[in-house]
Amino acid sequence: MTEHGSTSVPSVPAVSGGRLPLEMFDIWRGVHRATLRDEMRLKGLDAMWHGMTGQTARIVPRRRRLLDLAHRLADDAERMRKMSDHVLREQMQMLRERVRCGRVDPAVQNDAVLCIREAATRTLGQTPYPVQMAAGLALMQDTIIELATGEGKTLAAVFPAILAGWRGRGCHVLTTNDYLAGRDAATLSPLYAYCHVSVGVIRHELPPHERRAAYRADVTYGTNKEMAADCLRDRLAMGRQRHVASALLDRFAMGRGARLDRVVMRGLDTAIVDEADSILIDEAVTPLIISGQGRNADRTETYRIAQELVSAFAPGVHYTRDERHREVRLTPAGRALLAENTAPIGGVFAGRRRAEELALQAITARELFLEGTQYVVQDGKIVIVDEFTGRLMPDRTWREGLHQSIEAKEGLEIQAAQETYSRLSFQRFFLRYRHLAGMTGTAAESWREFWRTYGIPTVVLPTHRPCRRQDDPDRYFATAAEKWDAIDEEIMRVHATGRPILVGTRSVEASEQLSRRLLARGVTPQVLNAVRHAEEASIVARAGEHGRITVATNMAGRGTDI
Structure with a gap:
């Protein structure tokens, strides 16, 4: 993918004192992110200095400076309210x-924040609070x-998004x-x-030409999985060329080269990540893989035979299992x-190593991957x-025969195994962005991971x-039965008071089980899980009504405002 240069937005001016510690920190952060992009790792004194810099980032009074500036800007908002829409x-x-030309100084940034704040009031009927302005800064x-949660991260993100959109790089x-x-x-x-x-x-269902149009917009909304997949597909389309400029030169100078008409993204300049702890940390090393029909895949019947072979295997006798690491x-x-x-x-089972791989895959499918x-x-x-969002992924498959083993376990038609064409972890994907920022309700616990992995600091802001x-x-309960009782x-105690209730469960099966238990008690809950995702908007919209009982998996735990 092509990565364009960009003009950095100046740091918020200090309320008092010099800016030297903050500037030194920003310089080192840039060096660290460059090493991460180049797949380097700091060692020795560099690693020690890097750790000290991360600690300094927490000491530098960014929070106080941000909040002081936000309150000063909010106090200065009267002059914007007096302006007509035209002005x-x-x-x-x-x-x-001015931003498009690269002239972004603190005065321009502050005026932009004030203008965006007033525009939000006029178009949305919502005036960002000083805390939201500080978050945007x-x-x-x-x-x-x-x-x-509930402090308005969605609205806070429009400040940097609009400023980045004005830069014209997406x-x-x-x-x-x-x-x-x-x-x-x-x-x-x-x-x-x-x-x-x-x-x-x-969106998942968009064809390439509509994706290309969406990426040409100044600001593009999407999921990490969809955008990382588009990045992978673009890399495949460009072949060995990793930059659009090189691909264009190859095309026009040599009369051959990459299929640029299949490229949908225009580069990775700025990313603002909602629920950053989940996307940037929990899923950091999760690989996104693009695959196709394998050339040397095992015959589909092989996976059925493997399931039959391990049907007599007993846990603790013939195998051990580690549920935590899913092994x-x-x-x-x-x-x-x-x-x-x-x-x-005989056949593929004649080789001891391959036979053991197939057996382990079959046991894994049976013991550690459960329907619901x-x-x-x-x-x-x-x-x-x-497992992170609670949503269905209909076009995704597990690799290395695991998907086929699960199909064999369930007695379904077994699909041919896939061959990996390209893969990319979410960590490597996000390190390709020139500007990376994020929002979450739980960042303080993960500040070390954010700094070590991406070279970006963390700021904890107060509630309004x-x-x-x-x-x-x-x-805590001794048995699952006692817990469910x-x-x-x-639920029945709170429901008798008329207060709405939201119950979170870990799986589709658990949500359905709880629903059945409540129905047996004469109450009808609303269930929101991956199977019933089509009803999400209506269920969430009414979840706060009097006497409402909503049972949901973690798919309702991100960005939901009831």
């Missing part, structure tokens, strides 16, 4: 032209911000699912239009039994459930008003 739009057009400095706002991407883009489109910024949305290992007794049973079969948790069966096919939520201590009793 305000002209002011933003002038700022847009922090995001402009390539920072991870922690802002509590800004990607990434969230966890298509629903949130479409919702946020639609909700904020009047504000973007008012600010002379075009907006696009990347199984054969014991000596298991290897002996496998060798005995495969001797008359890791996958569901729809229309006779295995559909993966994303004091939080009145009461956090009760966790309760206690959940039933608590």
